[in-house]
Amino acid sequence: MSVSLDGFIETPDRKIDWVIVDEELHTFFNDQAREMGAFLYGRRMYELMADFWPTADTDPSNPAYVIEYSRIWKDMPRIVFSKTLDMVDGNSRLVRDNVVEEIRKLKAQPGKDLSVGGPGLASALIQNGLVDEYQLFVNPVVLGGGTPFFPALNKPINLQLIGSRVFGSGVVYLAYQTEGKEPK
Numbered sequence: 001m002s003v004s005l006d007g008f009i010e011t012p013d014r015k016i017d018w019v020i021v022d023e024e025l026h027t028f029f030n031d032q033a034r035e036m037g038a039f040l041y042g043r044r045m046y047e048l049m050a051d052f053w054p055t056a057d058t059d060p061s062n063p064a065y066v067i068e069y070s071r072i073w074k075d076m077p078r079i080v081f082s083k084t085l086d087m088v089d090g091n092s093r094l095v096r097d098n099v100v101e102e103i104r105k106l107k108a109q110p111g112k113d114l115s116v117g118g119p120g121l122a123s124a125l126i127q128n129g130l131v132d133e134y135q136l137f138v139n140p141v142v143l144g145g146g147t148p149f150f151p152a153l154n155k156p157i158n159l160q161l162i163g164s165r166v167f168g169s170g171v172v173y174l175a176y177q178t179e180g181k182e183p184k
Helices: 023-034 043-050 064-075 099-108 119-127
Strands: 002-004 008-010 038-042 078-081 092-095 114-117 133-139 159-166 172-178
Touching: 023 064, 038 043, 038 099, 038 119, 043 078, 043 114, 043 119, 078 099, 099 114, 099 119, 114 119
Parallel strands: 002 133, 038 078, 038 114, 078 092
Antiparallel strands: 002 008, 133 172, 159 172
16 A cells, blocks of 8 residues: 555545556556455445546556556456445455455465455454555655554554565555464
8 A cells, every 4th residue: 555654545635646656666566466366445445446447458548557457457356345335346246244254254265365455444454453464655755644554553563574665756665564474
């Protein structure tokens, strides 16, 4: 998830127009996405993604890396957690209840890693100890407020740095594994 230097994922008015996504970074996202087993989304993130990616590969004005991601996204299984949506499209499945239980079942299955998108869903998983790895793309901006990357916690989460990279744009990728857990 993209995050500001001061730890926010969106501004107080829920804007993400400060996020840097150039060709180098997007190509890295594509490589990561290709290795996932499924995308897990909350309602807002799903709606944001579903508004653009299903047809992005049909627009010849889009660069090759955007077209590539569109194809990855359309092929990837998606599980959407929402109590308000009536339906989801394409390769998506809607789950209305028992988010924690559903994630535990998914994590128990063999297969590739699961990617979580959306602050509400991510917060619920973090608070229930269900996140094995955190991948932050720290953008060179200070927002001063907004939606925090991490929710309020009852106890610290100890992490071990397992990867990092600095992009030409100034974005810094940091990957941390939760102590005592293997990624899933």
